[in-house]
Amino acid sequence: xxxxxxxxxxxxxxxxxxxxxxxxxxxxxxxxxxxxxxxxxxxxxxxxxxxxxxxxxxxxxxxxxxxxxxxxxxxxxxxxxxxxxxxxxxxxxxxxxxxxxxxxxxxxxxxxxxxxxxxxxxxxxxxxxxxxxxxxxxxxxxxxxxxxxxxxxxxxxxxxxxxxxxxxxxxxxxxxxxxxxxxxxxxxxxxxxxxxxxxxxxxxxxxxxxxxxxxxxxxxxxxxxxxxxxxxxxxxxxxxxxxxxxxxxxxxxxxxxxxxxxxxxxxxxxxxxxxxxxxxxxxxxxxxxxxxxxxxxx
Numbered sequence: 001x002x003x004x005x006x007x008x009x010x011x012x013x014x015x016x017x018x019x020x021x022x023x024x025x026x027x028x029x030x031x032x033x034x035x036x037x038x039x040x041x042x043x044x045x046x047x048x049x050x051x052x053x054x055x056x057x058x059x060x061x062x063x064x065x066x067x068x069x070x071x072x073x074x075x076x077x078x079x080x081x082x083x084x085x086x087x088x089x090x091x092x093x094x095x096x097x098x099x100x101x102x103x104x105x106x107x108x109x110x111x112x113x114x115x116x117x118x119x120x121x122x123x124x125x126x127x128x129x130x131x132x133x134x135x136x137x138x139x140x141x142x143x144x145x146x147x148x149x150x151x152x153x154x155x156x157x158x159x160x161x162x163x164x165x166x167x168x169x170x171x172x173x174x175x176x177x178x179x180x181x182x183x184x185x186x187x188x189x190x191x192x193x194x195x196x197x198x199x200x201x202x203x204x205x206x207x208x209x210x211x212x213x214x215x216x217x218x219x220x221x222x223x224x225x226x227x228x229x230x231x232x233x234x235x236x237x238x239x240x241x242x243x244x245x246x247x248x249x250x251x252x253x254x255x256x257x258x259x260x261x262x263x264x265x266x267x268x269x270x271x272x273x274x275x276x277x278x279x280x281x282x283x284x285x286x287x288x289x290x291x292x293x294x295x296x297x298x
Contacts, residue, residue, distance in 0.1 A: 001027045004115075005046040007037035007063060008081075009056050017050060017081070020108055034058040038066055041073050048115055051098075053082040053089070061096050068097035068149075069167040074156065075125065077118030081106070095174060097149050125153050137192045148177055148195070155197060159204055162274040168254035169204070169271050175247045176208045176267050184210025184265055203256070203272040214263030217248070224249045 018028035031037035053060035100114035
């Protein structure tokens with residue numbers, strides 16, 4: 001029997017979803033909060049997680065992010081069920097790794113279509129193999145995030161990355177890919193973000209390239225620098241930019257090497273496998289910032 005984990009703090013809502021699932025022979029497990037849901041997911045390994053965003057302890061976005069960065073649970077399909085229907089929340093949901101996003105109130109068919117799509121995602125990932133070098137071309141924001149998450153799942157399945165390396169790599173690639181879409185391509189849907197994956201015996205290389213004119217890292221007053229990581233905040237306020245600007249600095253500490261091409265529209269992220277020791281030069285590049293902060297790159 002197919003098992004669904006329902007993470008929902010309103011008992012009547014959870015029971016309603018469970019009754020709907022029972023009509024299709026799903027066995028339901030109910031978790032009243034995020035931490036309980038994470039524990040049950042690790043213990044029971046459900047076939048799908050139905051995740052509310054508004055929870056009493058941690059929000060559903062954080063639950064999904066933690067599922068995706070844990071090797072034990074990273075392949076569990078996740079469907080978000082929420083009343084939050086604005087584009088910003090949908091984008092955030094797909095950024096942290098949701099497979100489908102269903103807004104309340106929803107119909108029975110809507111629910112099962114989302115579950116079917118989420119479970120098909122896992123089957124597709126498990127059947128595909130990544131070897132050597134592959135290329136992705138991504139455009140529209142939500143499709144971009146879905147495809148990028150699929151890509152990262154395949155990368156993690158195909159390489160001997162340790163848990164902490166998976167967390168770091170996902171954050172770094174997401175930051176740089178968002179950077180390419182927002183700052184390089186200026187959200188222009190006709191411009192593509194190209195991602196190249198190369199696996200070697202001792203390391204993984206991911207190249208992210210946008211179709212913008214590039215930039216000079218030495219002339220970015222609105223981005224943090226290692227020697228003075230906070231002075232850019234006044235610049236951002238004067239320019240009317242949102243809080244952030246730590247992304248480039250954060251990413252340097254999450255990979256073993258990060259290098260740009262001459263014009264600045266292509267970045268190569270290098271992550272060595274856990275058995276490969278880092279050199280003193282690599283260690284000196286590490287950032288003091290917490291990689292879970294999720295601030296935008298520029």
